[in-house]
Amino acid sequence: MGFLTPINLLWLGGSLALLVLIYLRARARMTVDVSSLMLFEEIGAPVVRRRMLHLDALFWLEAATLSALSLALAGLYLRVIEPITTHRTHALIFDLGAAMGAREGGGSRLDAARAQALAIVAHAAAGTRFSVTGYDLGTHGSHAASIDRRATRAAIEELVPAAVAPRAAALKAALIRAREAAQIDLFTDHAPPPALVADVIDPARLNLHLIGTPAENLAVVSLDPGTPGIRPGHCVIRSFAQHPMRSILTIESDRGERLNFPMIVEPESEVVAPFGPLTRGGLVHAHLATNGDALAADDDRWAYVAPGDAKSRALVLSPDPTVRDDLSRILLGINQNLTVEALAPAQYKKSNDQKSYELVVMHDAYVPGLNAPATLLIYPPPSGAGIVRVGRTLGAIELEDRRESDLADEALMLGRAREVLLPAGSEVIAHSAGSPAQHRIALVAIANDGEQHLGVIAFDVRHHLLMNPDDLEALLLTVQLVRRLTAPEHLRVVNTASYVTFQAPGGATVVEPDGIKRKLPADTSGQVGFMAMSAGRYRLSTPAGESSIYANYFDEDESDLTARPQAEAPALPATAIAHRSEPTAAGVMALGMWLTALAMLTLLAESILLSRDWWSRWTARHV
Amino acid sequence: MLEARAFEPEFLARLDRLALGIKRARTARVGQRTLGRVQGIGIELENFKNYSEGEDLRFLDWNAFARLDDLLLRTYRATRQVEVTLLIDASASMAVPRADDKLGFALLLGAALAYLGVNENDAVRMISFGIRRGKMRLDRSLVCSRREMYPQLKPFVNGIRPEGATRMTAMADELLAQRRSPGLIILISDFLVEPSDYENALSRISAARHEVKVLHVMGERESTGDFHDRMMRIRDIETGEIRELAPGDDAGERYRRRVEELAERLRDFCGRHAITYVRAFGAGNLDRIITGELPRLGLVV
Numbered sequence: 001m002g003f004l005t006p007i008n009l010l011w012l013g014g015s016l017a018l019l020v021l022i023y024l025r026a027r028a029r030m031t032v033d034v035s036s037l038m039l040f041e042e043i044g045a046p047v048v049r050r051r052m053l054h055l056d057a058l059f060w061l062e063a064a065t066l067s068a069l070s071l072a073l074a075g076l077y078l079r080v081i082e083p084i085t086t087h088r089t090h091a092l093i094f095d096l097g098a099a100m101g102a103r104e105g106g107g108s109r110l111d112a113a114r115a116q117a118l119a120i121v122a123h124a125a126a127g128t129r130f131s132v133t134g135y136d137l138g139t140h141g142s143h144a145a146s147i148d149r150r151a152t153r154a155a156i157e158e159l160v161p162a163a164v165a166p167r168a169a170a171l172k173a174a175l176i177r178a179r180e181a182a183q184i185d186l187f188t189d190h191a192p193p194p195a196l197v198a199d200v201i202d203p204a205r206l207n208l209h210l211i212g213t214p215a216e217n218l219a220v221v222s223l224d225p226g227t228p229g230i231r232p233g234h235c236v237i238r239s240f241a242q243h244p245m246r247s248i249l250t251i252e253s254d255r256g257e258r259l260n261f262p263m264i265v266e267p268e269s270e271v272v273a274p275f276g277p278l279t280r281g282g283l284v285h286a287h288l289a290t291n292g293d294a295l296a297a298d299d300d301r302w303a304y305v306a307p308g309d310a311k312s313r314a315l316v317l318s319p320d321p322t323v324r325d326d327l328s329r330i331l332l333g334i335n336q337n338l339t340v341e342a343l344a345p346a347q348y349k350k351s352n353d354q355k356s357y358e359l360v361v362m363h364d365a366y367v368p369g370l371n372a373p374a375t376l377l378i379y380p381p382p383s384g385a386g387i388v389r390v391g392r393t394l395g396a397i398e399l400e401d402r403r404e405s406d407l408a409d410e411a412l413m414l415g416r417a418r419e420v421l422l423p424a425g426s427e428v429i430a431h432s433a434g435s436p437a438q439h440r441i442a443l444v445a446i447a448n449d450g451e452q453h454l455g456v457i458a459f460d461v462r463h464h465l466l467m468n469p470d471d472l473e474a475l476l477l478t479v480q481l482v483r484r485l486t487a488p489e490h491l492r493v494v495n496t497a498s499y500v501t502f503q504a505p506g507g508a509t510v511v512e513p514d515g516i517k518r519k520l521p522a523d524t525s526g527q528v529g530f531m532a533m534s535a536g537r538y539r540l541s542t543p544a545g546e547s548s549i550y551a552n553y554f555d556e557d558e559s560d561l562t563a564r565p566q567a568e569a570p571a572l573p574a575t576a577i578a579h580r581s582e583p584t585a586a587g588v589m590a591l592g593m594w595l596t597a598l599a600m601l602t603l604l605a606e607s608i609l610l611s612r613d614w615w616s617r618w619t620a621r622h623v
Numbered sequence: 624m625l626e627a628r629a630f631e632p633e634f635l636a637r638l639d640r641l642a643l644g645i646k647r648a649r650t651a652r653v654g655q656r657t658l659g660r661v662q663g664i665g666i667e668l669e670n671f672k673n674y675s676e677g678e679d680l681r682f683l684d685w686n687a688f689a690r691l692d693d694l695l696l697r698t699y700r701a702t703r704q705v706e707v708t709l710l711i712d713a714s715a716s717m718a719v720p721r722a723d724d725k726l727g728f729a730l731l732l733g734a735a736l737a738y739l740g741v742n743e744n745d746a747v748r749m750i751s752f753g754i755r756r757g758k759m760r761l762d763r764s765l766v767c768s769r770r771e772m773y774p775q776l777k778p779f780v781n782g783i784r785p786e787g788a789t790r791m792t793a794m795a796d797e798l799l800a801q802r803r804s805p806g807l808i809i810l811i812s813d814f815l816v817e818p819s820d821y822e823n824a825l826s827r828i829s830a831a832r833h834e835v836k837v838l839h840v841m842g843e844r845e846s847t848g849d850f851h852d853r854m855m856r857i858r859d860i861e862t863g864e865i866r867e868l869a870p871g872d873d874a875g876e877r878y879r880r881r882v883e884e885l886a887e888r889l890r891d892f893c894g895r896h897a898i899t900y901v902r903a904f905g906a907g908n909l910d911r912i913i914t915g916e917l918p919r920l921g922l923v924v
Contacts (some may be wrong), residue, residue, distance in 0.1 A: 027702045031856045031865065034718035035845060036815035037727075038885065040857060042877040043850075043870055191830050210830060214897065224675025232676070247881045339769065454722055467689055476680055495677060552677055562897070 032172055041279040050563040055305055058606060059599040065602040072595035079589075089145050089176030091119050091127045094159050095171075095188035096134040098558040102189075103162035104296040110161050115211055117156050119405055120185060125400065133177055135170040136162040136533070160514070163297040163553035168196060171555040175200040177226060195266075215294035215561040216241035218265055221284050221554055222359070225253075225305040227336040235301070237263075242559045247290035249273055249349045255307065281307040281551070283491060297535040298559050302493050302550035306335050306486070313355065315370070316342040318363035318378075324454045326466050327361055330475070334482055342502045344454075359486055364441035376455040377417060387447070387523035388456055391419035397459060399443060399473060407424035411472045414443075417459040418548040423447050425526045427501060430477055445478045446484055448503060452487075455481045490545065494532055501529040504542040511539040513551075523607075625906055626780050627726030629734030632772055632780055638859060638913070641923045643707065643807065671695045683704045698877075706748075706795045706806030707740040709781065710794070711764075712840075713751035715860045716815050718785035726785050727798020727908040728863050729811045732838055735913060739923060741767050749779060752794045754787035775917055788861040791824035798828070805832035805918045809922075813840055814889050829896055836899040836922050841882070843905035848878030 001569060034040065094100075094117075121130060131145040146152065171192055178184045184205055186192070189212040197203050208313050217240045228234030235249060239469040249261040259275050263306075278284065288299045314331050318324045324342035331340050338358070345365040356371040363378040366385035377385050384390050391472040397417040417432070419441045426447035431440045447454045457478065464473045494500055504527035511538025516606065518542075520528040532538060535553035539546060628634050672696035674683060687884045711733050734747055740747035749764040764774070764779035789812070798808075808828055814837075816823055828835050850870035858865045885913040886902060893900035901920050903912045917923045 031858050033719050033860045034857045035719045035813060037861060037862075037864060037866055038815055039845075039848075039878060039881055040866065040868060041883045043868055043874045057878045158823070190832075197686065222675045222678055224673060234673070297710075301677075329692060332692055333688055350892065467685055469685055472681070472685075475685070493676065 001016065001213060002572045004340075011092075018543075021587040033462050037341070044515065045520075051120055052598060058609060061602045061606040061609070065599045065606070068595040068599040069130060070217065072592045076595065077589060077590045078591060088125070088127065089181040089183075090120075090124060091131045091133065091145075091181035092120070093174045093178060093183045093184060093186045094132070094134045094139070094156075094185075095166055095172075096136040097157060097166035097188050097189075098163045098295065098297050098553065098555060099561060100211070101163070101189065101297060102212065102217070102404070102561050103296070104294065108161065109487070110159060113209065113211045114159070116211075117185065117187060118153060119339050129366060131157055131181065132159075132177065133174045134159050135174040136172050137165045137531075139174045139177060140166075144499060163535040163551070165555040165558045172196055172200055173331050175206075176191060176211055181205070182291070185209060186421035187513065209357045212561070214401060215243065216243065216292055217295045217298070217559055217561045218223040218245055218290050218293055219289055219292050219295070219554055219559040220288050220301040223284065223286045223303045223552075225284040225303045225390050226275075226277050226280050227280065228307060229266060230336060231275055232274050232276040233278065233284070233305075234272050237265060237273060237288060238556075238559070239267055239269050240562055241265070241267050243267055245290055245292065248292075249287055250285075250289065251275050252285045252287070252288045253278060254283040254285075258323060278305070280554070281305040283301075285550075293562050295559060297299065297553045298555075300535060301552050303556075304487060304491060304493050306337055312337060312358040313339045313341065314359040314361065315348070315357045316340060316357075316361045316363075316366060317345045317348055317365050317370070318342075318361075319344055319365060320363070320462055322464060323363050323378075323461055325459065326464060327363065330466060330478060331359070331361070331482065332480060335486065339548070359482070373450070374455070375455065376457070376482065376485060377456040379416070379460040380420060380456065380458075383508040387423045387454070389421040393418050395439075399459075400431045400433045400440075412471060414459045414471070414474065415463070417441070417443065420445070422456065425503060425505070427503070427527060429481065444481060446481065453485050455485050469605070490547040492547070492549045494549060494551055496532050496535055496551045498551070499529055499531050500544065500549050501527050502547065504544070505541045506527045508540050510541075513537055526611055624781075625724050629731050629738075629780060630774065630777050634735075635738060636870065638735055638738050640743070641739055641913075641918070642743055643736065643745070643923055656804045663846060668697055670698045672698060685836070690846035695712070703847050704709065705780030707737070707745050708798075708806060708808045709737055709749045709750045710798070710808060710810045710812075711749060712753070712789060713785055714753040714787055714789040716789060716813055717784050717840075719860050720842055720844050723844050725813060725840060727785065727844065728842070728903070729838075729840045729907070730780050730783060731906075731909070732840065732903060733809070733811050735777060736923075737767070737776060738773055741770050744768055744770075749776060750798070752785045752797075752833065753785070754790055754793075755813075759790055760794035760799050761794065778825070785787055789820075791816055791821045792827070794829045795824035799831050806834070806852050807836070808833045809836045809838060811838040811840055813845075816863055818885075818888055818892070821889065825892070825896065825898060837889070837893055837901065838922075839886060839900065839902050839904075841886075841904045844909055846879075846904040848875050848882070848915040850874045850878075 101108050125267050127147040129147050130152040134140040185207045187209045219238050221236040221238045223235050224233045244266050251259040261273050284303050285300045316324050316327045328340045328342045359374045360372040361368050361376045380390050383388050395416050399412040426445050427444045428445045430444040434440045443458045445456045465471050505522050507522045508520045508528045513534045522528050534552035535551050538549040672697045681695045684695045684697050744767045746766050748766045751762045753778045855868045890900045901922050
C-alpha cells in the first residue's frame with residue numbers, strides 16, 4: 001500500500017484542508033461596510049434554526065444547586081454603593097430676573113423652577129442641608145443651610161421674580177456663597193457662561209436646570225408723551241415674537257384722556273405708534289393688551305408731562321449771558337411749555353419783582369424774596385443764599401465716580417466750585433471725589449425750605465460747561481435736579497432698579513405693585529428709600545401725605561423670550577438628579593444566605609419533579 | 624473628489640449672487656441680509672429721533688439741541704460682526720458608500736456656504752469633528768473674514784479625513800466650552816446617530832443663543848438603497864458591529880421608508896425648535912440644492 005505512505009498522507013491532509021478552506025470561502029457571504037446599521041433595521045435577518053443545548057430540567061436544577069452552594073461556600077459578595085447622608089450641603093440657586101416671571105401654561109417659569117426644586121428636596125436623603133439663594137441685581141440669601149425641610153420649602157415658595165435683568169456679578173456672588181456645598185442646583189432660563197462658572201466653582205458640582213420654552217412677547221420700549229397742545233407723542237413697541245400678534249395699545253392720562261390703537265405687530269419688528277398731541281397732559285400711561293403675551297412686566301409704561309393748560313414761567317438770573325443762554329435751552333428742552341425769562345440780576349431788581357414763577361434759577365447770584373415753589377442755586381455767591389451758607393471757593397474740583405452712572409470711566413474734572421453748608425435733612429446727590437473719610441464737599445443737593453424746594457449746584461457752569469459733550473455728567477446732574485424740582489412732589493416716574501428716596505423724618509409705609517406693604521424707617525438725615533424692583537405703581541404713605549412712584553421696566557435681553565433654551569435640553573428628572581448627586585461610599589453585601597436559599601429552592605423543585613415522575617410511573621404500573 | 628470643485632472659479636461665480644440668511648443674530652449691516660433694524664452702540668450713525676423720557680441720555684445730540692432747541696437722540700447701526708461656524712461631520716460614516724463621496728459632498732456644501740459668508744465680510748471658520756483615539760476632536764480652520772482669504776480654506780478642506788465615531792453631544796460640549804459670542808452655526812452631517820444624541824447637541828447649541836441651521840447630507844446610493852443579493856452581511860463602519868441580512872422583495876421599499884423616517888424625525892425636531900433644516904441627498908442634486916432648496920428654506924437669500 002504504497003499510497004498510504006506518510007508523505008502521501010500529508011499531501012492528502014493538506015489537500016483536504018485546502019478543499020475545506022475553499023468550501024468555507026465559497027459559503028462565506030461578502031461583508032459590506034455601511035454607514036450605520038440604523039438604516040437596515042426594517043430589513044429582516046435570516047432565520048437560524050440551531051439548538052446548542054438540550055433542555056433537561058433536572059440537569060439544570062442540579063447544576064444550579066451545585067453552583068449556588070459552591071458560590072456560597074466561596075463567600076460571594078456584592079459591592080454596593082451607599083449614599084452618605086451626614087453633613088451634606090445642597091445649594092439651590094434661583095434666577096429671579098424678569099424673564100423668570102414669563103407665563104407658560106398654568107404658571108410662570110419660576111413656578112416650574114420651584115416645582116423642580118421641591119422635588120429635589122422631597123427626594124433628598126435624610127440629613128441633607130439645603131440653602132436657598134436668589135439673584136437678580138444682587139444675591140438674596142433667603143435661607144441659610146439647614147436640615148429643616150419646612151423652612152426650605154417656605155423659602156422656595158417665597159421667591160418672587162423682579163422686573164430687572166439679573167447681573168452676572170450677582171450670579172457669581174451666589175455661586176461663591178454656595179462654593180462649600182457638595183451639590184449646587186442652578187435654576188435659570190438661560191445657561192450661564194461656562195467661564196463664569198468655572199471661575200468660581202468646579203463645574204462638575206453644578207446641576208443646571210434650564211427652565212422654560214421659547215415664548216412670544218411684546219414690549220413697550222419707550223413712551224414720549226409729547227407736549228400738550230403742541231407736539232404729538234409716540235410710543236415704541238418691540239415684538240419678540242415669531243408670529244404676527246394682535247394687540248391693543250391704550251394711552252391714558254390721569255386727566256381723563258384715553259386713546260385706543262388696535263394693531264397687528266409683525267414678528268421681530270419695532271412699531272412706532274404716534275398719538276396726540278394730548279390736550280391736558282399729566283401722568284400718561286401706555287398699556288399693551290395682547291393675547292399670548294408671555295411677560296406682563298414690560299406691557300406698561302408711564303411718563304409724566306407738565307399739564308398744558310397752565311403756562312408755566314421760569315426765571316433765569318445770571319451775570320453771564322452765555323450761562324443764561326445755556327440754562328434757558330436746557331429748561332426748554334425739559335419742558336417746552338415753559339416760558340423762560342433770562343435776565344442779569346441787576347436788571348431783575350428794576351422791574352419784575354411781582355411775577356410768580358414755577359422755577360427760579362440763580363447762577364452766581366442771589367435775589368431774596370422771589371415768589372417760586374422751586375429754586376435752583378448754581379454756584380451760589382460767597383455772601384450766602386438764603387438758608388444755604390457758602391464757604392471757600394475752590395479752584396478746581398473733581399466729581400465723584402457715581403455708581404449708578406456707567407458714563408464716566410474716570411472721575412470728571414470740573415472747574416471752580418464753592419463749598420456750601422446745607423441745612424439739616426438735605427439730600428446730597430453728588431459729592432466731590434474722594435473717600436468719605438477725606439474732606440469731600442457736596443456738589444449737587446436738594447433741600448426743603450419750608451414750602452419751597454431748593455436745589456443747589458456748587459460748581460460753576462461758565463464756559464459752556466453744560467453744553468460740552470466731554471462734561472456730559474454735569475449736564476445729566478443738572479437735568480436730573482431740574483426734573484426733581486419741577487415734578488409734582490407726590491408723583492415720580494422711575495425705571496426699575498432705581499433707588500427712590502423721599503423726605504420723611506417719621507418713616508413711611510410703602511405698598512408695592514403686588515400689594516405687599518412694608519414699613520420704611522427714616523435714616524439719620526430723615527430720608528426713607530427703597531429699590532423699585534417690580535414694574536408698576538408704588539404707593540408711599542408718610543405723615544405728610546401719600547405719594548405715587550411708577551416704575552417702568554424694559555430690558556431687551558430679558559424681554560426676548562424666543563431664544564430661551566428648551567425644557568428638554570439638559571434638565572434631568574428631579575429624582576435622577578437627587579440620586580446622581582449623592583456622595584457615596586462603597587459597601588459589601590454578603591450573598592451566602594441568598595445562595596443557600598436558592599440551592600434549597602432548586603433542591604425542593606427537583607424533589608417535586610422526581611416525586612411527580614415516580615407517581616406517574618407508579619400509577620401507570622398499577623392501573 | 625467633490626470638494627475640489629469648491630475652489631473652481633466657475634462654481635464660485637454662481638454663488639456670487641447669494642448671501643447667507645441670518646435671523647437670530649439680527650445683524651443690522653447694510654446688505655441683502657438686513658432682516659431687522661437694530662439700534663445699538665456702534666460707529667455708523669443711522670438716524671435721529673425725538674428724545675422720550677427714560678431713554679439713554681448718552682445718545683442725546685447736544686450740538687443739535689444747541690442749534691435747534693429740540694432734544695434729539697442719535698441712533699446707530701450696531702456694528703457687531705456675525706460669526707459663522709460651519710461644523711462638518713468627519714466621522715467614518717461619511718466615507719461610505721465610497722462611490723457616493725458623501726464627505727466630499729458635505730465639504731463642497733460647507734465651502735460654498737463659507738464663501739457666501741466671507742462675501743459678506745463675516746468671520747467664517749470651518750470645523751471638522753469626529754472621535755479620534757477615544758476623544759472628541761475639533762479641527763479648526765483659519766477664521767476668514769474677507770473674500771481674498773477664502774482660498775486659505777483649501778488646505779483645510781483637502782486635509783479632512785473621515786475617521787472615528789459620531790458623538791454630537793460631545794461635539795457640542797467641546798464647541799460651547801470654547802466659543803462665547805452667539806453667532807450662526809451650520810451643522811453638516813448624515814445624522815446617523817441616535818436621535819437623542821443630535822437632539823441634545825442641537826438643544827445645547829440653541830440654548831447658547833446661537834442661530835442653528837442643519838444640512839442633512841446623504842449619498843445617492845445610500846439614500847435610495849439597492850439590494851441585489853439575497854443574503855448579505857453588513858458591518859457598521861463606526862462601531863464594527865456585524866449583522867446578517869436577508870433582503871426580501873420589499874427590502875428596497877423598507878430601506879427607503881426607514882431613511883425617510885429618520886430624516887422626518889430630524890426635520891420635525893428642527894421645525895419645533897426654530898432650526899432651519901435642509902435636506903441634501905445626492906451630489907447629483909447639487910445645483911438644485913444650492914440654487915433651489917437653500918434659498919427656499921431660508922439658509923441663503
